[in-house]
Amino acid sequence: MKLNVNGRAHDVDADPAMPLLYALADDLGLRGPRLGCGLAQCGSCSVLVDGREMRACVTPLSAIGHREVTTLEGLPGLHARSGRAPTVSGLHPVQEAFIAEQAPQCGYCFNGIAIKAAELLAADPSPTEARVRAALDGHLCRCGTYPRILAAVMRASTAMAGGAR
Numbered sequence: 001m002k003l004n005v006n007g008r009a010h011d012v013d014a015d016p017a018m019p020l021l022y023a024l025a026d027d028l029g030l031r032g033p034r035l036g037c038g039l040a041q042c043g044s045c046s047v048l049v050d051g052r053e054m055r056a057c058v059t060p061l062s063a064i065g066h067r068e069v070t071t072l073e074g075l076p077g078l079h080a081r082s083g084r085a086p087t088v089s090g091l092h093p094v095q096e097a098f099i100a101e102q103a104p105q106c107g108y109c110f111n112g113i114a115i116k117a118a119e120l121l122a123a124d125p126s127p128t129e130a131r132v133r134a135a136l137d138g139h140l141c142r143c144g145t146y147p148r149i150l151a152a153v154m155r156a157s158t159a160m161a162g163g164a165r
């Protein structure tokens, strides 16, 4: 079957019932999405499918069809195609902000939180802190770096809205 991932079409020889996460990791070698709970509860495996967050651990390949999958590795390209101002680093503003704020500790949750933040900021580049908190509610950080995560998303929102911080 064909999978459209990060702007490229890939041929994947896999059972259509297999979770997307395994195809991304084992067939395409993408390590951004991570297996955590495997039960759609933690968010560490999240990807964007046509711009909407989906939990790759419980999404079968058959549910993807021709839609575009974006992983953490594809966020810079997604931003480049968005028409928004490029970042200094070439990364997505969310990735750049997480580095600037030194937000992750072990980093396990980072994939899902970056994906969710990218989804949110594409729809609303200037969300309130309350909206960011609500958007990230389904993403668990075992290290408890939530204050730095929140600061990073707000920094990214400033960058995407065109301001300076």
Ligand code: FES
Residues within 6 Å of the ligand: 034, 035, 036, 037, 038, 039, 040, 041, 042, 043, 044, 045, 046, 055, 056, 057, 058
């Ligand atoms: S591994 Fe998919 S939500 Fe936890």
Ligand code: FES
Residues within 6 Å of the ligand: 103, 104, 105, 106, 107, 108, 109, 110, 140, 141, 142, 143, 144, 145
């Ligand atoms: S930084 Fe360790 S799980 Fe979030």
